[in-house]
Amino acid sequence: MIQRTTGEKVFNVFNYIILSLLALTTLYPFLYTFTISISTKLAADTVGLHILPEWGQITLDPYKLVFRNPEIWTAYGWTLFRTVVGTTLSVFVTCFYGYALSRPNLMWKKFFSTYIMITMIFSGGQIPTFLNIKDLGLLNNVWVYILPLLISAYNTIVARSFFVGIPEALNESAKIDGAGEFRTFFQIIMPLSKPIIMTLALWIAVAHWNSWFDSMLYMTSGKKIVVQQYIQRIVNENNTAAITDFGAGENAAQNLTSETVKSASIMVTVIPILCFYPFVQKFFIKGVTLGAVKG
Amino acid sequence: MKMKKILSIALALILAIGMLAGCGGGGERTKVDLSEYEDDGSEKLTIEWLGYATLAGCEEGTATELLLEDKYNVEIKPIFAESSNYTDKKNALLQSEDVPDLIYELDPMHVYADARDEYLLEIPYQLIEQEAPDIYADINEKAPAVWAYGYYEGGNYGLPNMNHNHMESKVSTYRADWLEKVGMEVPKTVDELHDVLYAFTHDDPDGNGKNDTYGYAFASSHWQHYFAEIFGAYGILPFDWQEANGEIVYGGLKEECETVLAILAQWYKEGIIYPAFIESDKTGSELLQSNIVGYLHDMSYEDPSSDQTTLALLRQRVPEADLAYSKPIEGPDGKFGMRGWGYPCHVVSFGDNGNSPKKVTRLLNMFNDMFTDEALLLEVRYGKEGVTYTVDKDSTAVNIYNATEDYVEAAQKRLAGYEFNVAGPTFWSPICPSREVYERGLSESYKAWGEKYKSHDAVLTDAFYKVDIVPSAPTYIDDLRNGQMALMSEIVQGKKAADQYIEEFTKIWESTGGNELLEEAREQQAILDEIYVEVGIN
Numbered sequence: 001m002i003q004r005t006t007g008e009k010v011f012n013v014f015n016y017i018i019l020s021l022l023a024l025t026t027l028y029p030f031l032y033t034f035t036i037s038i039s040t041k042l043a044a045d046t047v048g049l050h051i052l053p054e055w056g057q058i059t060l061d062p063y064k065l066v067f068r069n070p071e072i073w074t075a076y077g078w079t080l081f082r083t084v085v086g087t088t089l090s091v092f093v094t095c096f097y098g099y100a101l102s103r104p105n106l107m108w109k110k111f112f113s114t115y116i117m118i119t120m121i122f123s124g125g126q127i128p129t130f131l132n133i134k135d136l137g138l139l140n141n142v143w144v145y146i147l148p149l150l151i152s153a154y155n156t157i158v159a160r161s162f163f164v165g166i167p168e169a170l171n172e173s174a175k176i177d178g179a180g181e182f183r184t185f186f187q188i189i190m191p192l193s194k195p196i197i198m199t200l201a202l203w204i205a206v207a208h209w210n211s212w213f214d215s216m217l218y219m220t221s222g223k224k225i226v227v228q229q230y231i232q233r234i235v236n237e238n239n240t241a242a243i244t245d246f247g248a249g250e251n252a253a254q255n256l257t258s259e260t261v262k263s264a265s266i267m268v269t270v271i272p273i274l275c276f277y278p279f280v281q282k283f284f285i286k287g288v289t290l291g292a293v294k295g
Numbered sequence: 296m297k298m299k300k301i302l303s304i305a306l307a308l309i310l311a312i313g314m315l316a317g318c319g320g321g322g323e324r325t326k327v328d329l330s331e332y333e334d335d336g337s338e339k340l341t342i343e344w345l346g347y348a349t350l351a352g353c354e355e356g357t358a359t360e361l362l363l364e365d366k367y368n369v370e371i372k373p374i375f376a377e378s379s380n381y382t383d384k385k386n387a388l389l390q391s392e393d394v395p396d397l398i399y400e401l402d403p404m405h406v407y408a409d410a411r412d413e414y415l416l417e418i419p420y421q422l423i424e425q426e427a428p429d430i431y432a433d434i435n436e437k438a439p440a441v442w443a444y445g446y447y448e449g450g451n452y453g454l455p456n457m458n459h460n461h462m463e464s465k466v467s468t469y470r471a472d473w474l475e476k477v478g479m480e481v482p483k484t485v486d487e488l489h490d491v492l493y494a495f496t497h498d499d500p501d502g503n504g505k506n507d508t509y510g511y512a513f514a515s516s517h518w519q520h521y522f523a524e525i526f527g528a529y530g531i532l533p534f535d536w537q538e539a540n541g542e543i544v545y546g547g548l549k550e551e552c553e554t555v556l557a558i559l560a561q562w563y564k565e566g567i568i569y570p571a572f573i574e575s576d577k578t579g580s581e582l583l584q585s586n587i588v589g590y591l592h593d594m595s596y597e598d599p600s601s602d603q604t605t606l607a608l609l610r611q612r613v614p615e616a617d618l619a620y621s622k623p624i625e626g627p628d629g630k631f632g633m634r635g636w637g638y639p640c641h642v643v644s645f646g647d648n649g650n651s652p653k654k655v656t657r658l659l660n661m662f663n664d665m666f667t668d669e670a671l672l673l674e675v676r677y678g679k680e681g682v683t684y685t686v687d688k689d690s691t692a693v694n695i696y697n698a699t700e701d702y703v704e705a706a707q708k709r710l711a712g713y714e715f716n717v718a719g720p721t722f723w724s725p726i727c728p729s730r731e732v733y734e735r736g737l738s739e740s741y742k743a744w745g746e747k748y749k750s751h752d753a754v755l756t757d758a759f760y761k762v763d764i765v766p767s768a769p770t771y772i773d774d775l776r777n778g779q780m781a782l783m784s785e786i787v788q789g790k791k792a793a794d795q796y797i798e799e800f801t802k803i804w805e806s807t808g809g810n811e812l813l814e815e816a817r818e819q820q821a822i823l824d825e826i827y828v829e830v831g832i833n
Contacts, residue, residue, distance in 0.1 A: 041603070042611050042612070046612075047585040127386075130387045130391050216380045217380075217387055232377075
């Protein structure tokens with residue numbers, strides 16, 4: 001049992017209070033958006049704090065309206081496609097590259113390292129990137145969501161740092177047993193790499209889930225946009241007519257407002273990815289410090 | 296080591312040359328050969344159409360597209376963009392050498408930049424007069440200053456469009472039940488407005504025994520609404536160019552501003568103005584609905600049959616609430632009004648992409664037809680009467696065109712390529728309807744309300760309709776406006792004296808490029824004079 005001094009106990013109390021207040025401060029915008037999303041127009045437009053919904057002014061009509069527009073399901077489909085497929089491929093390619101860079105006997109290792117580091121510092125900019133995408137035939141092609149984002153320098157460096165930390169003895173013993181590089185990678189290294197895989201998966205999945213700019217710039221077909229672009233259209237344009245059209249019952253008109261529908265739209269895009277966090281949290285905490293010490 | 300040094304120098308040189316390669320002076324403009332624009336309509340033309348960003352999500356092959364293709368012997372490749380990122384999308388297309396044939400420009404500054412970068416075709420006024428004579432005549436009659444929107448270095452690079460809805464004045468609104476409670480009438484002058492607002496603040500108009508009401512709040516924190524009708528009552532547009540004694544001046548430098556600010560400072564001192572008028576993110580409408588303020592200077596017509604109107608929502612909290620309306624209050628010299636955009640809207644430009652200039656003529660003819668042929672315009676915007684829309688002359692909505700059951704939902708309209716809009720530009724008809732067509736589309740209910748409370752005279756406009764038409768505006772105007780509003784707010788809140796305003800604002804003016812803007816504005820006036828000669832206006 002650790003004995004704490006009075007000073008430490010007092011410090012702990014104040015520490016918990018301040019951190020709790022900070023946590024509440026960061027929680028308020030989310031709570032506000034959620035409250036507005038289940039409020040009637042009257043309650044949403046009323047001036048004042050909106051921490052909790054007003055009793056008697058709670059409604060799910062905004063959510064009904066958001067989900068009844070079929071465009072959102074198509075957009076969700078593409079978001080899920082890019083998140084699942086994009087994350088899987090990105091993690092795979094990043095681990096491949098990172099593992100290769102971690103091998104001490106890799107030929108032209110310095111070149112490959114510098115090559116990827118340069119991409120972290122310099123970028124062609126929006127227009128050269130657009131031209132590149134166009135020349136690759138990726139305009140209005142759903143693979144534009146995945147291929148340009150397949151590998152990132154930062155993630156590769158983090159992955160490399162992790163793989164450097166795996167004892168070389170494991171590779172040597174696998175080699176002695178007759179395993180080739182690929183077999184060693186898949187059967188020895190990858191099973192030991194759950195922390196880095198889950199960390200990368202989380203970072204990449206969140207990036208894919210939140211992306212909308214590539215959808216806006218490279219997609220000309222309205223049927224291939226992602227849900228974030230669809231929601232961004234709603235929020236920025238205040239165009240709730242785009243999703244409030246289908247009606248939610250005879251009381252729907254009373255509960256329609258640009259603010260409530262905007263808030264409901266934001267919640268339906270945030271909640272799914274928020275649910276992903278608890279499952280990877282333990283790996284995330286470990287993974288965040290991966291690149292901190294080893295070089 | 297020596298090799299490394301040589302390599303580094305070589306790389307640096309390559310980088311420098313690469314960066315400088317993008318810099319290039321403009322070449323000399325070639326004279327436009329009008330014979331290249333001659334078009335008898337027999338050749339099928341392909342047109343890449345980057346229209347107004349109102350049909351995001353729409354696909355090719357809608358009924359409207361097919362109608363125009365068939366009628367004008369064209370094949371259209373529409374490019375549907377998001378309105379919030381339209382400029383990004385347009386720039387990506389232009390700079391990747393994928394220049395569309397039709398480019399909808401949202402701002403004269405965009406026309407200026409794209410013409411400078413040689414993405415746009417020069418469109419002589421003579422061509423517009425020849426191929427779109429009715430649009431040409433309408434611009435000359437209603438708002439010839441808008442020709443400047445397409446101007447760049449002696450040439451015209453677009454066809455401006457005009458939105459008649461922008462000439463609809465806003466209306467002042469009062470809590471009629473509060474007026475009755477305090478025993479006052481709808482005010483007509485600034486002084487009477489003060490008395491009413493004072494009573495709204497101090498005489499407990501909501502009868503709850505608490506001192507929790509105010510007189511005045513902004514419609515929104517946007518600079519256009521900044522005490523707009525009070526400044527308007529003294530003939531001032533504080534954030535715009537105005538003409539005074541034949542010369543262009545900046546409204547915010549007029550001496551009368553100090554008079555208005557002194558009045559507002561007094562009102563603030565008396566507690567009439569909602570204290571959080573600067574930092575509040577709540578709109579005036581929300582404050583009115585929340586029973587906090589009793590006056591709004593910026594109200595539009597609301598369909599009385601709807602339960603979503605300001606009054607309907609207010610009555611959910613206060614069943615006895617009622618609203619009264621009026622034209623803006625008058626100043627001591629009988630002046631009145633609030634800032635409006637005036638007729639001008641945007642510009643329709645044509646891409647310089649090596650394709651036949653005949654497409655310009657074809658499109659000008661198309662737009663002129665839509666401007667004069669009401670049946671065609673309605674079919675483009677609304678579809679088929681009886682199928683996609685009906686006409687209800689007794690409607691209490693703004694206009695008489697109502698969607699049929701299958702097209703009530705805006706998404707269905709959008710995906711079908713229709714836009715139920717009787718006034719402004721749309722993707723497929725970027726030139727706004729004529730005044731006559733617009734008015735025929737309005738309901739009697741809307742017109743009757745307008746006759747009582749609206750007036751074109753109440754729409755005060757910038758001398759050029761847009762303060763940021765001068766070339767240096769993107770560099771300076773935001774800082775200038777923000778500095779000006781901050782200074783005005785300090786005076787209203789009593790932190791500075793009103794008679795310090797001109798002196799203090801002159802310092803802000805000089806440090807944020809104001810003199811440069813003024814010089815350019817006066818050059819703009821000279822440019823307009825030249826344009827008027829070319830388009831035949833005395």
